[in-house]
Amino acid sequence: MKTPPRYWFGRLTLTIWVLSVPTITLLESDTLTARVLTNPPGLACLLALIAAALVSLADLVLNDTPGGQWFPMGLNLRHMGYMGMAIILVLLAGVITQKIGYSAIVLTFTLPAMLLVVLTFLDIKARHRAKKAAAS
Amino acid sequence: MTHKKKAVATPAVRYVLVLLRAMVVLMWAPVALAAVTAVRAGRTLEVDGGLLLWSVILSTLSGATALAWRINHLLMTEPERPLVRPWLFGTVNMLGSWVAASLAFIAGRAGEFDVWYSLAMIVIAAWAGAKGLDTLAERYIATVRLPGTGGGFPPSPPPPRAAFDQSQPPAPGPSRFGNRRMDDDRGPHGSDR
Numbered sequence: 279m280k281t282p283p284r285y286w287f288g289r290l291t292l293t294i295w296v297l298s299v300p301t302i303t304l305l306e307s308d309t310l311t312a313r314v315l316t317n318p319p320g321l322a323c324l325l326a327l328i329a330a331a332l333v334s335l336a337d338l339v340l341n342d343t344p345g346g347q348w349f350p351m352g353l354n355l356r357h358m359g360y361m362g363m364a365i366i367l368v369l370l371a372g373v374i375t376q377k378i379g380y381s382a383i384v385l386t387f388t389l390p391a392m393l394l395v396v397l398t399f400l401d402i403k404a405r406h407r408a409k410k411a412a413a414s
Numbered sequence: 415m416t417h418k419k420k421a422v423a424t425p426a427v428r429y430v431l432v433l434l435r436a437m438v439v440l441m442w443a444p445v446a447l448a449a450v451t452a453v454r455a456g457r458t459l460e461v462d463g464g465l466l467l468w469s470v471i472l473s474t475l476s477g478a479t480a481l482a483w484r485i486n487h488l489l490m491t492e493p494e495r496p497l498v499r500p501w502l503f504g505t506v507n508m509l510g511s512w513v514a515a516s517l518a519f520i521a522g523r524a525g526e527f528d529v530w531y532s533l534a535m536i537v538i539a540a541w542a543g544a545k546g547l548d549t550l551a552e553r554y555i556a557t558v559r560l561p562g563t564g565g566g567f568p569p570s571p572p573p574p575r576a577a578f579d580q581s582q583p584p585a586p587g588p589s590r591f592g593n594r595r596m597d598d599d600r601g602p603h604g605s606d607r
Contacts, residue, residue, distance in 0.1 A: 319530040357486055361479035368475060369533055372468030376529040395475065398482055406489045
């Protein structure tokens with residue numbers, strides 16, 4: 279049985295967590311994110327976050343299956359998706375602190391963002407190492 | 415360019431690609447202009463410490479994104495080539511993003527933009543700055559002989575493409591970075607950690 283690639287579960291966990299942010303924001307109007315996402319850039323950020331998370335989810339499901347790589351664009355742009363999610367999460371944290379005030383709750387955005395950055399570079403390294411090993 | 419280019423179908427497509435590349439380089443010109451105008455007009459900038467902190471974090475993330483894009487592209491196109499002088503490679507990217515983000519921050523404060531627009535502008539400017547400086551470095555610095563690479567002044571015969579040249583392996587001899595690729599994390603004696 280083929281085992282999932284390195285960092286697969288980490289990527290899945292973070293992607294699902296990121297998807298939960300816009301979901302909670304849209305369903306609960308009293309959350310911090312819902313209170314700051316009231317203007318066009320905020321909504322654009324929310325949509326971008328949903329798009330990046332969905333592309334990452336599709337990449338996780340379609341490219342890491344035993345049948346082959348069904349979504350090569352997602353594979354090539356994987357690092358952009360993760361870094362994009364990290365940037366939007368930090369942007370949200372920044373806007374929340376500036377508009378509402380400082381709160382330790384921003385750690386819920388900044389810590390996953392930091393993990394996403396680390397995961398991006400680890401994934402690039404692991405992916406190219408695996409490619410090199412397969413070629414030799 | 416140091417990496418292999420894919421064949422482009424028509425001159426029109428090539429023209430559009432050149433235009434897009436020029437746009438990336440020129441994207442931060444309006445920001446620079448706005449910053450210079452604000453400074454020359456003698457306007458005082460109210461720098462909010464919190465906003466400055468978030469700007470630094472966001473510009474660093476944006477620069478790191480450009481760096482990840484570049485590293486991935488190099489490893490995809492030429493997986494066997496060593497990445498020469500990774501410190502210079504990373505410094506150019508991050509310096510470009512920080513400079514452009516600083517200009518965007520000054521312009522945002524001078525224009526008294528909303529937090530959303532100010533931070534979003536910093537992210538875009540940092541990305542464009544990293545890409546722009548990277549393009550310029552590859553075009554001009556790659557042709558300059560760096561100190562310590564041999565030769566006197568003026569450098570005799572035509573200088574090698576030292577800084578970002580992926581076509582030649584690094585010169586032999588003791589080096590802080592050796593002939594290792596960036597993804598080679600073996601220990602000092604070549605063993606896996």
